[in-house]
Amino acid sequence: MARKIDVVFSDFQPGSALRAALGMTPTSVIELVTKSKLRGRGGAGFPTGLKWDAARSHRSDDKFIICNADEGEPGTFKDKNILEKQTAKVIEGMAIGAYAIGASKGFIYLRGEYKYLVKDLMKKIEELKSQNLIGKDICREKGFCFDVDIKLGSGSYVCGEETALIESLESKRGEPRNKPPYPAEAGYLGQPTVVNNVETLSFIPHILLNGAEWFQQFGTEKSTGSKLFSVSGDCRKPGIYEFEFGITIRELLKEIDADPDTKAVQIGGASGFCACSDDFDKPICFEGIPTGGSIIVFNKSRSMFMVLKNFVEFFQEESCGQCVPCREGCSRMLEGIEKFEQGRGSSKTINDLLELSTTMSLASKCGFGQSVPNSFRTIASKFKDEILSAGGGEVWRS
Amino acid sequence: MAELRITINGASYKALDGMTILDVCRREGIHIPTLCNHPDLQTRGICRICVVDVKGSKTLQAACSTPVEAGMVISTTTDRVRKSRKTIVELLLANHYTDCTVCPKNLNCELQSLANEFGLTDLRWKERRERTIPQDDSSPVFIRDNNKCVLCQRCVRACDEMQGVYAVANLFKGDSMIVGSAFNKPIGEVVCINCGQCVAHCPTGALSEKYCIEDIWKAIDDPKKVVVVQTAPAIRAALGEEFGYPAGTRVTGKMASALRTMGFDYVFDTQFAADLTIMEEGYELLGRLRSALTGGEAPALPMTTSCSPGWIKFQEHFFPELLPNVSTCKSPQQMFGAVVKSFWAGKMGIDPENIVCVSVMPCTAKKFESIRPEMARNGRPDVDYVLTTRELAVMIKQAGIDLHDMKNSTFDNPLGESTGAATIFAASGGVMEAALRTAYEVVTGREVPFKNLDISPVRGMDGVREASIKINGAQKDWSFLEGVELKVLVAHGTANAKKVMNAVREGTMAAHFIEIMTCPGGCLGGGGQPLPGTPEIRLARAKAIYEEDADSPLRKSHENPSVKKLYEDFLGAPNSHLAHELLHTHYTARGQY
Ligand SMILES: Cc1cc2nc3c(=O)[nH]c(=O)nc-3n(C[C@H](O)[C@H](O)[C@H](O)COP(=O)(O)O)c2cc1C
Numbered sequence: 001m002a003r004k005i006d007v008v009f010s011d012f013q014p015g016s017a018l019r020a021a022l023g024m025t026p027t028s029v030i031e032l033v034t035k036s037k038l039r040g041r042g043g044a045g046f047p048t049g050l051k052w053d054a055a056r057s058h059r060s061d062d063k064f065i066i067c068n069a070d071e072g073e074p075g076t077f078k079d080k081n082i083l084e085k086q087t088a089k090v091i092e093g094m095a096i097g098a099y100a101i102g103a104s105k106g107f108i109y110l111r112g113e114y115k116y117l118v119k120d121l122m123k124k125i126e127e128l129k130s131q132n133l134i135g136k137d138i139c140r141e142k143g144f145c146f147d148v149d150i151k152l153g154s155g156s157y158v159c160g161e162e163t164a165l166i167e168s169l170e171s172k173r174g175e176p177r178n179k180p181p182y183p184a185e186a187g188y189l190g191q192p193t194v195v196n197n198v199e200t201l202s203f204i205p206h207i208l209l210n211g212a213e214w215f216q217q218f219g220t221e222k223s224t225g226s227k228l229f230s231v232s233g234d235c236r237k238p239g240i241y242e243f244e245f246g247i248t249i250r251e252l253l254k255e256i257d258a259d260p261d262t263k264a265v266q267i268g269g270a271s272g273f274c275a276c277s278d279d280f281d282k283p284i285c286f287e288g289i290p291t292g293g294s295i296i297v298f299n300k301s302r303s304m305f306m307v308l309k310n311f312v313e314f315f316q317e318e319s320c321g322q323c324v325p326c327r328e329g330c331s332r333m334l335e336g337i338e339k340f341e342q343g344r345g346s347s348k349t350i351n352d353l354l355e356l357s358t359t360m361s362l363a364s365k366c367g368f369g370q371s372v373p374n375s376f377r378t379i380a381s382k383f384k385d386e387i388l389s390a391g392g393g394e395v396w397r398s
Numbered sequence: 399m400a401e402l403r404i405t406i407n408g409a410s411y412k413a414l415d416g417m418t419i420l421d422v423c424r425r426e427g428i429h430i431p432t433l434c435n436h437p438d439l440q441t442r443g444i445c446r447i448c449v450v451d452v453k454g455s456k457t458l459q460a461a462c463s464t465p466v467e468a469g470m471v472i473s474t475t476t477d478r479v480r481k482s483r484k485t486i487v488e489l490l491l492a493n494h495y496t497d498c499t500v501c502p503k504n505l506n507c508e509l510q511s512l513a514n515e516f517g518l519t520d521l522r523w524k525e526r527r528e529r530t531i532p533q534d535d536s537s538p539v540f541i542r543d544n545n546k547c548v549l550c551q552r553c554v555r556a557c558d559e560m561q562g563v564y565a566v567a568n569l570f571k572g573d574s575m576i577v578g579s580a581f582n583k584p585i586g587e588v589v590c591i592n593c594g595q596c597v598a599h600c601p602t603g604a605l606s607e608k609y610c611i612e613d614i615w616k617a618i619d620d621p622k623k624v625v626v627v628q629t630a631p632a633i634r635a636a637l638g639e640e641f642g643y644p645a646g647t648r649v650t651g652k653m654a655s656a657l658r659t660m661g662f663d664y665v666f667d668t669q670f671a672a673d674l675t676i677m678e679e680g681y682e683l684l685g686r687l688r689s690a691l692t693g694g695e696a697p698a699l700p701m702t703t704s705c706s707p708g709w710i711k712f713q714e715h716f717f718p719e720l721l722p723n724v725s726t727c728k729s730p731q732q733m734f735g736a737v738v739k740s741f742w743a744g745k746m747g748i749d750p751e752n753i754v755c756v757s758v759m760p761c762t763a764k765k766f767e768s769i770r771p772e773m774a775r776n777g778r779p780d781v782d783y784v785l786t787t788r789e790l791a792v793m794i795k796q797a798g799i800d801l802h803d804m805k806n807s808t809f810d811n812p813l814g815e816s817t818g819a820a821t822i823f824a825a826s827g828g829v830m831e832a833a834l835r836t837a838y839e840v841v842t843g844r845e846v847p848f849k850n851l852d853i854s855p856v857r858g859m860d861g862v863r864e865a866s867i868k869i870n871g872a873q874k875d876w877s878f879l880e881g882v883e884l885k886v887l888v889a890h891g892t893a894n895a896k897k898v899m900n901a902v903r904e905g906t907m908a909a910h911f912i913e914i915m916t917c918p919g920g921c922l923g924g925g926g927q928p929l930p931g932t933p934e935i936r937l938a939r940a941k942a943i944y945e946e947d948a949d950s951p952l953r954k955s956h957e958n959p960s961v962k963k964l965y966e967d968f969l970g971a972p973n974s975h976l977a978h979e980l981l982h983t984h985y986t987a988r989g990q991y
Contacts, residue, residue: 175568178463180464317572318571320572321568322442323444323445323446324444324446324447324490325446328489332492355522359485363458363485365443
């Protein structure tokens, strides 16, 4: 059974992991991270070591590492907490990454609404500088320089997508780029760039200090380590939790003291998956139900139709608007969903929207449009009657 | 570049590292539908109509933006591809105000073609888009109807990448996204050079030029009016495309017949005025060089051409301090209008009030040029109406004429006589070549030292081209030019022009004379030309233009008999007082906001 553990928020001596890293070659740091099988916590779950290795292998004098603190997924608030409480750990994760890939400049891309954190973050950066943990010739290692800047996001969900984030950093509209090239090859200002989630970076110092085997003892075969969850909704103990990967939904619901009449759990926020009681024994991990960490619990009193509508409204507004399947698809999907409210929806409407979903998932330019249909598909299949009867009348079958 | 092999629909193909899937498919004749893609513009990969299946990939990949990789296995016909493409067309149509039968782009609309290609017989999203957004008709030359916009960003990219003007951009996001100008101002209130490259790159009816067709029919039908028409050099190499002729077919004679059949009283040629321009501009250049080299008043050098009205407005906005460098010559269109309503009116004994001067231009900026206050005398514009090539095609069709049926005829004289030097005004580098043919001969008494008078270094499609000619054997009057290496430069597309003018501003530009054309390839790629316009089509048009020049009995502007006679009978000499009054102009410094 998966355990509740405490890594991310555990005590940490600033500089200890960085010194360990500087005692190794950049390649062996990357090897260590690869061996730990750490996967990105921002949602996509890409192996961090591989990403770093790609960025290292592309030659350039100007490489960058970016901490993705845009945290835009509805229902998540873990990154804010990590940054607030473990600033030094995250920045040290960045510095280790910088050393590994050969970068000398880092950015924290901070969600606009977290502006109030800037002052403290700046203070911490200054403090670390005075301790020679960032800045010039870090830890007296000649020639290793690394500076960190904070950039505020401007309030768009898509800006959390790494290439849109980079566009935004370059003062352009936050619209995702075509991939390839991936940021590790051509990112910020066209230079090799690593974008990592706050949480991902916070594990790095621990892996440096405790080793890959230690990290691998947590979690599952394909999803090593632990994961932070932002829990909200119908439960007695909402908040932030750290569990090993592989925890089942049922175990999680127990830990957070969810309402006994819980009927659905939205895993991974608006762009994630809706689980119903049939799914509660499934594990949360990349090979099971993946998540960036948002857990929203719904009890029997909630209308799943309204939940769905709320999500799709969010998407329609937050789509960056550049690609057709996503921009037009979100609008048509919302239009279709509203039909049910007006008593004009039918099974055919659902089928049309399912076909639309397929195209959105297959043909959208970025992960946003590709994942918009996740919630529709899961809610519409598991709570079909609630959708069909949203107009208040009989369930309308045709 | 490394060679690799990929498989498309079961067959193996060679490809080069760096090519996209679309590149290879195009080369191999494997059809991939596209919409946001345009060979003039950088790839955005946003319409997604070109998606293909790549083995091993969970999602479909956009052929336009996906680079090939060794061993890639691609299918362009799978069920997922077909369904997704069709859905994308349906999605576009669901949000497109569809009034095809009365749309200026009817039968020449890429969205309409896609609907046809996918055999749509029904729409799943039937709540059709109405005209919910007011049209923006604040531009003097074009209309934006965002109800028909498919947000392909081609106009935005044309304006940014080709022209460096940045008049339009994406505004807002998601469902609310539109193309508009800064602070959502109407286009008429921001910096726009009226070049029409946005219009020329729009796949739908979202952008179209303002028509003046009805006004012209009215004038033609008015017995009191004498309606004269002039056609720019670029029209004859492109108009045929509107009637199904392959790009690069010369239809000069058929066009003249069609214009006459339509009821124009006199069918003249802007090329007459192009030859006149060369005389005025050539002497102006020589005059500036004389001042510069003989220690007179320091003139503004390099001198730049002034034929391209988009470029003039660009310069007025972005390089106002360099306006003295611009030749004071009016463009051929305006010289023509001025001559018609002065010299010709007098000669024919017609009250200029009763003359309606129509011009057919490959250009939308010419519409704006004709309404500039400095292009009118006594409150009367020299050119009354400007038609684009596309509008002329509409008029010809409205008159029930098929260009194919027309016999060849010639322009009326004297304002229809011209040389090959005037024809090449249509191509980037052409004004330069024409000017050099004349200026060199004026100075040395000998023809330019290029085989067949073809000054090939200034020809071609590179964005910026430089050349130089050493002057040997200058005649007595021009001895100050003896041994001088005359440096010239040609640029097209105002984004290229911007780079050139930045160098002028910084003083790092050695050229004496610079030709700038607003549009790609020069006027033959103008914003008013038949659609589509691609690099290939422009090359075909350019070829036709240079052939027409080569076939011309006279190929130097100063040999145009009617121009010579105009000087003898009326103007006196190039840059004379009267010439200045009629044929030269001044410019207005404008802000950037
Ligand atoms: C629409 C969209 C929004 C995203 N928002 C975030 C975000 O807020 N924070 C984040 O870390 N990753 C976000 N991502 C994932 C990033 O693109 C990227 O995969 C991640 O930052 C990489 O870091 P990791 O490998 O450490 O997870 C988002 C992706 C998409 C498609």
